[in-house]
Amino acid sequence: MNPEPITLPVSELKPALAGLGKIILNKSTLPVLRTIKVERTSDGWICLTATDLDRFVTVRLEQPAKGEPFALLVPFEDLAKLTKSSNKGDSIHLEPGTKEDVILRFNLDDQLGETRAPSFPVQEFPAIPRIQANPVPVSESFRLALHEAMACSSTDETRYVLNGACIDVSQPEAHYLVGTDGRHLFSCNSFNLPFQKSLIIPKHKFLGWKDFNLDGAWQMKLTDSSDGKNQLLQISSRRWRFITRLIDGNYPNWRQVIPNPRDARTTLTLEPDKLDAVIQLIERMPNHDEQYHSLGIEYHEKECRLAFKSTAEAPWTRVPLPHCKAEGKPVTIFVDRRLLLKALQFGLTTIGIIDELSPLRFYLGGRQMIIMPVRPNESNPQDNKAPAPPPKETPIPSPPPTIQERKPQSMPTEPSDTPSPPANTLLGQLQLAIEEVDEIGAQHHQTYKKLRDVSTKLRGMLMTQKANDKELRTLRQHLRGLQTMRI
Template sequence: MRQTTGSHPNCPHTQVPNPSYNFAFKPMSSQEAWVFHFQSQTQKGNHTMTPITLPVAELKSALSGFSKIIPKNSTLPVLQCLKIERTQEGWICLTATDLDRFVTLRLEQPAKGEPASLLVPFDNLQKVVKTCDKNQRIHLEAGPNNHHSIKFDLVGQIGETKSKAPPVEEYPEIPRINGEPTPVSESLRMAILDAMTCACTDDTRPPLKGVCVDVSKHDAHYVVGTDGHHLYSCNSFNLPFKKSLLIPRHKFLAWKDFNLDGEWKMKVSDTSDAKSEVSLQISSRRWRFITKQLPGNFPNWQQCVPDPTLAKTHLELVPDNLQAVAQVIQSMPCHDPKHQTIGIQWNGKEVALLTKQEPTDPWSRISIPDAKGTGPDVTIFCDRRYLSKALEYGLTTIGLIDEISPLRLYRGGRQMIIMPVRTIGAVEEVQPPQPALTHRKTATSQTSPTPQPPKPERNPMPAPTNTPPDHEQAPGIDQIVQVIGEARDTIVNGLNRLQDASKQLRQLQKGRRNAERGLQSVRATIQSLTRLRI
C-alpha cells in the first residue's frame, strides 16, 4: 500500500493501492482522475513539490484587480507574470508589479504543502480561469527549465496547459515597510478617492498626478487634488505623519473590490534618509498596495483658493436635488466641445443655468428649482464637467466674487475651486425654455452690437489677482486677435458647409443611379413583353 496526498478539494488524503495499470476504457470521476494522476507522477519520480491549489472563485475577481497593475506593453517578460508563493504557514499569496507599484493578494484559506514559489504568465492563467467554473480549482506544478503546468478539471479528466516563465529569482524584490500601520477612516478614504478624480493626468506635471496629504498645519490636515483647472480639498483630519505625502493616482485604488475589502491601513517607509525613496503601503483585509511617492513638491495650493470673505454672491442648492441637477447638466446641449461651457446666473430672484447648442444661438435659461441666492446679480461661465462633479460630491453652496474670479463650491470642510471660462462679450440674449419665462439683458451687456465671439478661452490656474485686466492690454493686439478669431470661425464654417454639400451631392448621385437602374429594369420588361405573340 502506498499513501499519496492529492490536492483536489474532494480528496485531500487518499490511500491508493499499487496500480496494475489496467487500461480498460471507462469513465473516471474527477476524484479518480486526480488520484490516478498524482500516483503515476509519484512513481515516475517527477513529483517534486505539492501543487499549489487556487480556487477559481477567488481568482476570477482577483485577476481583474491584477490587470490594473500588470503593464500591457512591457518589454520585460517578468512583469507579465504573477508571482505565486506558498509561505511556511501555508498562506498562498499572488503578486503583480510594474516596478513602481506592487499589489499582493492573500487567499482566504491556507493550504498544506511545503514553501514554494513560481512565476506564471498572467495571460495564460487568465485564459484558463475564464474556461473554468467558479466551483472548480486549478493546480500549479513546477516543471523543469521553468516549464510549469496549469492543470484543471475537464469533464472528469485532467486538462493541462504548459507555460514558460522566467526564473522566480528574476522577479523584483517586494519592498517591506516596517512600522505600525495607521487606520484610515471612512471619511479619509472617501476624501482620497474624491481628490484622486481631480488629479492631473498630464505626464509633464508629475507632482499633480496624485493626491497630496498636507500635514503642514498641525491643527488641520488636508487632502488635496488638482489638475490646474479645478481643485478639491477636504480638511479636519489629524494624521500621525511628520511630512506631507503624495499618493499617486492609480485606478487600482478606486477599484470596487479593493474598497469593499475592509478597512484601509496606511504605512510610510522611514524618511530619515533623504536620499532613499519614500514608499507608501495601503492595505485592506486581503490586499496590499505598495507604491513609490511622486517626485517633486506639491505646489502651494492655498494660493489658488479665493478668500471666502470676498464672495459677494452666495447661491444655495437643496441637497436632495443635487443628483437631479447634475443629470440635467450632463444632458444639456453644448456649443463648446472643448471647454464644455455652461453658465450660472443669479438675477436677484432665481438661480438658472445657461446653455446653447450652437455658438450663434442665444443662451437658453433653465431655472434650478428651490435654489436660493443672496447678493448682487452675476453671470459666470465654467466647465460643466467640473460643476457636475462638485454637485455629485454633495457641495451645496456656491460663492461668487465676480465674473472672472474662481467659483468656490463648499459644504462643511470640503470645497472645490473651479476656474471660470472667459467669454469675450457679454450675454446678449437669454432665450427662455418656456413661453412663461422672460429674458432680460444682464448688467454687463453692451448697448452696441458686438461681432460673433470666438471660442471661449480658459483661464490659467494661478490666482486671478495676478491676471492683468483687459483694459491694460494694447487695443491693437485685441483687434488683431478678434479678427483672427473671426477669420478662423469663418473658415471652419465654410469647411463644414462644403462637407455638408459634398454629402448631399453623394446622396443625389446615389439616388440617380438607383433611378437609372429602375428605369433600365422597366425597359427590359417592356422589351420582353413586346416579343410575346398571342
C-alpha cells in the same frame, strides 16, 4: 521531488486576476513583468503578486493550504485565459515543470487536464518590499476624500508633481488632502495623521477599484526616510496590499489660491436631497462648446437660472435652476459643465461667487472645490441678453485660462518679450511655485525614466543572452547525438 501543488479556487482567482490585471503591463519589454508570483508561505497562505516596478499589488486567498512553502511565476495571460474558460466551482493546480515552464492542471470532465506555460526563475521577479512600520488606520471619510482628490489631479506627465493627491501635514492642527490639475482644485481637512512630512500619493486606477474598496477598512504604512526621497507607501485592506513609490517633489502652495469665504458677494445653496435632479438636468442640456463645455449660472431678480446653447450660433437659452436658494448681488458666470457636475456629484451643495472673473468655491463642511470660470464664444455678444434682462448684464466671456497662466494682480511682473498672461485665471498664485517645482520635478522624473529604461534594456539583454545560451546548449546536444551515430 516536486512540492505539493498550489491549488487556486476559480471563484477566488477571477476577482484576484481582475485586480492584478490593473498592474500588469501587457506591453512591457520585460517578460517577467507579465507574470504573477504565486507563493505559498510558511503559514500556508497562498499569495499572488503583480508589479510594474513602481507598484506592487498582492492578494491573499481566503483559506490557508497544506504544503511546504515555495513560489513560482505564472504568465498572467495564460492563467487568465484558463480561469475564464473554467467553471466557478473548479480549481487550477500549479506546480513547477522544467526551468523554463510551469505546469497548470485544470478540471476536464471527471479528470484533470494539463497544459504548460513558459516561466522564469523566481529570483528574476523584482523583490517585494517589506515595510516595517506601525499601520495607520484609514477612516472612511479619508478614503472618500482621497478618491475625490485623485479625481481632480492632473494627468499631464510634464507636471509630474500634480499627478497625485497630496497629504499636507504642514498645519499640525488640521491635515489636508489636496488634488489639482491647474483648472480646478479639491481640498478636504479635519484629518490628523502621524506623518512628519507631507507626501504625494500617485494616482492609479487600482486605488479606485471597487473590490479593493469593499475589502474592509484600509491601513497605511510609510517607509522611514530621512531625506523624504524614494519613499514607499503601503495601503492594505483585509486581503489586498498595494505598495507604491511616492512622488518626489514639493507640492505647490495651494492655500494661496483659495478664495476668502468673506469675499463672496453671492451665495447659492442647493438642497442636498435634490442634487440628483439638478445633475440630470445639466446632463440633458445641449453642449454647443466641445472645447470648453461652457454653461452659465445666473442670479438675477431673486431667481437662479442655467444658461446653455443648442449650437454655437444659437442664442442663449435660460432655464430655472431648481431647488436653489440664493442671496447676495446679481451675477452671471460661466463654468465648464464637467467640473460643475463633478462638484455636484461630490455633494458640494453651496457655491460662493465673488464676481464674474474670480474662481467659484463649492463647499460643504471641510470639503471644497475651487473652479475657474470660462469664457464662451463672443461671436454673438448680444445673445447674452435674457428675455427680460436686468439693466446691467455681464458680457459673455471667451476661453478659459489655466493655473499656469495666472499671476497675482498685486505681484509686479518683470519685463518680458512675451505678453503677460491674463490676470483673470484660476489659482494663479501657484504660478511661480509650480514653475519652480515643475522644473525640478521634470528633471528628476526624466532622470528616473532614463535609469528605468536602461534597467529595462539590460534585463532584456539578459533574457536574450539566456535564450541564446539555451539554444547553444540544445545545438551542442544535437551535435553530440550526431557524432555518436554510426552509418
